[in-house]
Amino acid sequence: MVNVKVEFLGGLDVIFGKQRTHKVSVSGNGDVTVGNLIDYIVDNMIKNPRDKEVFIENDTIRPGILTLINDTDWELEGEKEYVLEDGDIVSFTSTLHGG
Amino acid sequence: MTTDNIPNEVLLELEALRRENEALKQKLSSQTELPMSLEEFRRYGRQMIVEDTRGVEGQIKLRNAKVLVIGAGGLGCPCLPYLVGAGVGQVGVVDNDVIDTSNLHRQVLHDSTKVGMLKCESAKDVLRKLNPHVQIKTYPVRLNYSNAFSIFQGYDIVLDCTDTPLTRYLVSDVAVCLGMTVVSASGLGSEGQLSILNFASVGPCYRCFYPVPPPPNAVSSCQEGGVIGPCIGLVGVMMAVETLKIILDIYTLDNFKPFLIQYSGLPNQTLRSFKMRGRQPSCKACGEEKLITRDTIEAGEVNYEAFCGARNYNVCSPEERINVQEFEDSISSNEKLSQILLDVRPHHHYKISHLPNTFNLTVKELRDMEGDMSLLQNEIPEIHNGSEVLVMCRYGNDSQLATRILKDKFNIMKVKDIRGGFFKYIDDINPSLPKY
Ligand SMILES: [Zn+2]
Numbered sequence: 087m088v089n090v091k092v093e094f095l096g097g098l099d100v101i102f103g104k105q106r107t108h109k110v111s112v113s114g115n116g117d118v119t120v121g122n123l124i125d126y127i128v129d130n131m132i133k134n135p136r137d138k139e140v141f142i143e144n145d146t147i148r149p150g151i152l153t154l155i156n157d158t159d160w161e162l163e164g165e166k167e168y169v170l171e172d173g174d175i176v177s178f179t180s181t182l183h184g185g
Numbered sequence: 186m187t188t189d190n191i192p193n194e195v196l197l198e199l200e201a202l203r204r205e206n207e208a209l210k211q212k213l214s215s216q217t218e219l220p221m222s223l224e225e226f227r228r229y230g231r232q233m234i235v236e237d238t239r240g241v242e243g244q245i246k247l248r249n250a251k252v253l254v255i256g257a258g259g260l261g262c263p264c265l266p267y268l269v270g271a272g273v274g275q276v277g278v279v280d281n282d283v284i285d286t287s288n289l290h291r292q293v294l295h296d297s298t299k300v301g302m303l304k305c306e307s308a309k310d311v312l313r314k315l316n317p318h319v320q321i322k323t324y325p326v327r328l329n330y331s332n333a334f335s336i337f338q339g340y341d342i343v344l345d346c347t348d349t350p351l352t353r354y355l356v357s358d359v360a361v362c363l364g365m366t367v368v369s370a371s372g373l374g375s376e377g378q379l380s381i382l383n384f385a386s387v388g389p390c391y392r393c394f395y396p397v398p399p400p401p402n403a404v405s406s407c408q409e410g411g412v413i414g415p416c417i418g419l420v421g422v423m424m425a426v427e428t429l430k431i432i433l434d435i436y437t438l439d440n441f442k443p444f445l446i447q448y449s450g451l452p453n454q455t456l457r458s459f460k461m462r463g464r465q466p467s468c469k470a471c472g473e474e475k476l477i478t479r480d481t482i483e484a485g486e487v488n489y490e491a492f493c494g495a496r497n498y499n500v501c502s503p504e505e506r507i508n509v510q511e512f513e514d515s516i517s518s519n520e521k522l523s524q525i526l527l528d529v530r531p532h533h534h535y536k537i538s539h540l541p542n543t544f545n546l547t548v549k550e551l552r553d554m555e556g557d558m559s560l561l562q563n564e565i566p567e568i569h570n571g572s573e574v575l576v577m578c579r580y581g582n583d584s585q586l587a588t589r590i591l592k593d594k595f596n597i598m599k600v601k602d603i604r605g606g607f608f609k610y611i612d613d614i615n616p617s618l619p620k621y
Contacts, residue, residue, distance in 0.1 A: 149398060170374075183348060
């Protein structure tokens, strides 16, 4: 069981009841990874199943969404394999294009 | 001639003039040795005395800098005057768009008297008055793969103030090929993002961050999504700060770390700096195997349109659509309205203005009903499979999607899409209604 803060930025909050930050507890035997957290989000936090494609594509985060672990690009932290610790902040932000 | 018969006061006057002449000569010669005019010393004094700019040395760097700004809109407008005011020697402005009234709340270089004028020319007008020492060049063209190289060449830094993924990939690719640093930013609603790409040809590029473009239906524009003027304005001003830091060598190969700044205006203003990945060896533009080169771009082999895709709205046949005149004729022919009028714009758009006797349900709401007629009847009690339904949105795109859902999912066969939507109706039939 790990307690983390999850954020949805760049307009992604629309599929999470327009709430940007969520306190999330993910249970698991042993290590809980960011991959587990993503599964949890898809299974429990996206209310409308049709909105899943806004967040996930081909079993991973949809192109155009950046994933950050404690304000660091998840690419530098091992992506889905990163093992979560209590108090971690995982942020998902949609890329903006307007100018 | 002796000086005896010349009055003393004339001699004194002559002596004074000689001294003044000498002083002027001296002043003139010392001024030609100065790196800039006394007026420029006064003009830039307040920034030169900030120690980090390194005074005159920094000011000369600014004067020698050549910065290209792509887009004179919500980001370009607040950014440009600070670059020009700071004394960046040459500034190019690329924009083929003309000013619309709906731009003015955020594109602060333009004003109400300039509606219809080219944005790049409007910007130049203001900037020239702001600082006559700066050379400003305008490019009233749409940036594309065949003109980008000739426009970019000769500049050191490029500012991406554009508004589509397609141009963002193009700007980044061309900058990588030419070894230019990119200051890239974007904004929508009350949020903004900012990053430095291809820094000194060692930093990550746009493709390193986003190797795969987002699906077209996930991309929202300012026109669709709306934008708060000062929120995008702040991001534009931050672009100017980053550009000055690059020119003044405040960023160095040693201290530069890839980042992405995320600004949120609501509910509390926050500014976060995310630590980002470095250059990706697998990147097609800047990686080990450079598949994207000047040759492939200019030959049109990097197909940006196909790569970024486009939303397909044309899902209705011509028989399934009517024009606004036919719509007007059909609703004004009989006393009592026999058709159901459905407006599928977002509710907050509908609230701004709408036609009487219309129902308001969005495409998403219709789709979520999954063809369940009883759910639809909760919203539109009189609707049934035999109903005649006329569907409109803002411009006639979403209404086509809604028409398809009503016909294919709800089996309501007499559904017609109104071509050009509510705004076309206002233009052609009733201009007294508010457009926004
Ligand atoms: Zn790259």
